[in-house]
Amino acid sequence: MTTKKKTTNILKKIGLYTLLLIGVFISVFPFYWMFIGATNPSGQIFSIPPNLTPGDHFFENLRNLNETVGIWRVMMNSLIITLVFTLFSVIICSAAGYAFAKYQFKGREAIFFALLLAIMIPYHVTLIPLFQLMADLGWLNTYQAVILPNLAYPFAIFLMRQNMRSLPDSLLEAARVDGAGEFRIFFTVVLPTMRPALAAVAIFLFMFQWNNFLWPLVVLGSSDMYTLPVALSSLVGLSRVDYGQIMLGTTLSTLPIMIFFLLLQRQFISGILGGSVKE
Amino acid sequence: MNSTAKAEKKKRKFVTPKTAPYIFIAPAVILFLLFTVYPVISSLILSFQTTTGGVTEFAGLDNYRRLFNDPLFYQALGNTFIILIIQVPIMLTLAVLLAVLMNSALLRMRGFFRVAFFMPAITALVAYAIVFMILLDENYGIVNYALSLVGIDPIAWLNDPFWAKVSLIIAVTWRWTGYNMVIFLAGLQGISKDLYEAASIDGAGKIRQFFSITLPQLKPIFLFTFVLSTIGTLQLFDEPFILTGGGPNNSTLTISLYLYLNGFRYFDFNYASAIAYVLVIIIAVLSWLQMKVAGDKE
Numbered sequence: 001m002t003t004k005k006k007t008t009n010i011l012k013k014i015g016l017y018t019l020l021l022i023g024v025f026i027s028v029f030p031f032y033w034m035f036i037g038a039t040n041p042s043g044q045i046f047s048i049p050p051n052l053t054p055g056d057h058f059f060e061n062l063r064n065l066n067e068t069v070g071i072w073r074v075m076m077n078s079l080i081i082t083l084v085f086t087l088f089s090v091i092i093c094s095a096a097g098y099a100f101a102k103y104q105f106k107g108r109e110a111i112f113f114a115l116l117l118a119i120m121i122p123y124h125v126t127l128i129p130l131f132q133l134m135a136d137l138g139w140l141n142t143y144q145a146v147i148l149p150n151l152a153y154p155f156a157i158f159l160m161r162q163n164m165r166s167l168p169d170s171l172l173e174a175a176r177v178d179g180a181g182e183f184r185i186f187f188t189v190v191l192p193t194m195r196p197a198l199a200a201v202a203i204f205l206f207m208f209q210w211n212n213f214l215w216p217l218v219v220l221g222s223s224d225m226y227t228l229p230v231a232l233s234s235l236v237g238l239s240r241v242d243y244g245q246i247m248l249g250t251t252l253s254t255l256p257i258m259i260f261f262l263l264l265q266r267q268f269i270s271g272i273l274g275g276s277v278k279e
Numbered sequence: 280m281n282s283t284a285k286a287e288k289k290k291r292k293f294v295t296p297k298t299a300p301y302i303f304i305a306p307a308v309i310l311f312l313l314f315t316v317y318p319v320i321s322s323l324i325l326s327f328q329t330t331t332g333g334v335t336e337f338a339g340l341d342n343y344r345r346l347f348n349d350p351l352f353y354q355a356l357g358n359t360f361i362i363l364i365i366q367v368p369i370m371l372t373l374a375v376l377l378a379v380l381m382n383s384a385l386l387r388m389r390g391f392f393r394v395a396f397f398m399p400a401i402t403a404l405v406a407y408a409i410v411f412m413i414l415l416d417e418n419y420g421i422v423n424y425a426l427s428l429v430g431i432d433p434i435a436w437l438n439d440p441f442w443a444k445v446s447l448i449i450a451v452t453w454r455w456t457g458y459n460m461v462i463f464l465a466g467l468q469g470i471s472k473d474l475y476e477a478a479s480i481d482g483a484g485k486i487r488q489f490f491s492i493t494l495p496q497l498k499p500i501f502l503f504t505f506v507l508s509t510i511g512t513l514q515l516f517d518e519p520f521i522l523t524g525g526g527p528n529n530s531t532l533t534i535s536l537y538l539y540l541n542g543f544r545y546f547d548f549n550y551a552s553a554i555a556y557v558l559v560i561i562i563a564v565l566s567w568l569q570m571k572v573a574g575d576k577e
Contacts, residue, residue, distance in 0.1 A: 046419030103300035126318035
């Protein structure tokens with residue numbers, strides 16, 4: 001009886017692991033393929049049977065990629081835009097979330113409701129007027145044109161408000177009794193206590209901006225201002241497509257995030273899911 | 280010295296517990312008014328205007344009338360809905376099944392599997408679309424090569440109207456299944472073990488338990504992921520833009536892509552704004568319907 005149960009358990013285990021490993025293979029193979037492509041010449045990527053081992057063309061691909069799109073400049077654009085955006089957005093959204101969670105003031109419910117409504121609106125609606133606005137301001141092809149429109153990210157404000165509600169009022173009162181001003185309380189009491197929530201929201205915002213494509217595509221017209229996704233998409237449109245370069249480009253846009261992800265998986269998963277999954 | 284002390288005093292007076300909340304929300308509200316509220320209103324106005332030869336004038340419902348007589352718009356709408364109706368249920372089913380497997384007591388190294396399945400969700404949309412474009416190449420792609428090993432003829436993944444849609448569905452499913460799985464897994468872990476124990480005492484098998492306990496318990500999460508996926512699919516842009524460019528024969532033209540083409544290829548801002556508003560209405564109606572259907576069943 002027990003041996004029979006044992007064997008069915010082992011069979012179940014084998015079935016379970018087989019299914020999951022097939023899933024893992026499907027999930028991870030494209031990444032492996034990307035790395036292979038990044039280190040091989042263009043022709044190798046399309047050889048039959050396929051070449052599944054890393055090559056030695058990494059630096060040549062890098063040189064070519066830099067000649068075609070100026071990859072260092074593009075990476076720098078992406079990095080500056082994403083970091084500045086994340087920093088300011090976290091501060092702006094957490095300040096707003098804090099006010100919505102911890103203060104009583106006139107218009108609080110109405111303003112918060114308007115923000116919530118905005119979560120449901122597809123961003124396509126704002127695309128054209130925003131483009132016209134940026135053109136009128138003479139801001140096409142600038143960092144601020146990419147950074148500004150999403151700084152007050154409604155979903156991030158919503159998340160911060162939810163998190164800030166758990167902040168004990170007694171903590172704030174104690175600081176007030178000690179004579180701390182409202183700003184001081186926010187920066188020296190509220191923000192440090194909310195660090196895990198801030199990290200999750202920061203990751204969410206960082207990923208949003210790093211991957212953002214349609215808006216930068218519309219507003220960045222000259223190639224020296226391109227962000228990574230826009231530069232990559234421009235490579236695909238070329239008449240003579242060099243796949244080694246392209247695969248290296250996709251690798252460069254994925255690798256930093258991937259390393260970051262492997263180091264901070266838990267914060268990452270809850271961050272990307274917008275804190276909807278708590279661990 | 281004296282003046283700075285004065286300034287400080289003034290500042291302290293300005294920031295009181297009464298004014299503080301307004302100061303805290305001010306940056307967000309100003310940005311929100313400028314970059315969300317204003318464009319939303321502006322594009323509504325744009326959608327009621329036409330521009331010819333640089334002259335913009337009020338045109339009533341002309342753009343909307345044109346939209347409802349535009350075969351390409353209907354095609355974009357149809358493509359988007361076909362992808363929506365096929366892709367979302369497949370993905371959510373896969374995500375639930377994966378989550379159930381991941382929740383098995385027999386499984387070790389759950390963390391490893393979770394990371395592996397979640398990995399696609401961290402890739403840039405443009406990057407993964409490019410990788411899929413290469414994987415699915417008709418003549419030299421590795422997918423067709425693998426199929427040839429089991430005797431299947433090469434498939435024109437990106438060059439055939441039917442298969443191009445399939446390719447989009449495969450790509451989107453690859454990107455988002457693990458993401459949804461993690462949400463479902465969290466839901467599964469929240470279901471009380473007592474329910475399953477009681478059911479197995481009553482003699483219910485694993486499959487019976489899945490349908491009568493697991494699925495009903497996951498209902499709110501289903502609703503959540505369903506609404507999210509629907510909104511996401513209705514806005515599908517990056518993948519068709521990179522993978523197929525909307526082709527062949529507009530078979531993968533989505534609403535978002537059509538909006539982009541009208542706005543930024545043909546520079547017809549007015550018409551594009553009308554498309555945007557139709558999209559808003561569709562999303563609002565669908566979200567409302569989904570909530571309502573879910574609410575009625577309860």
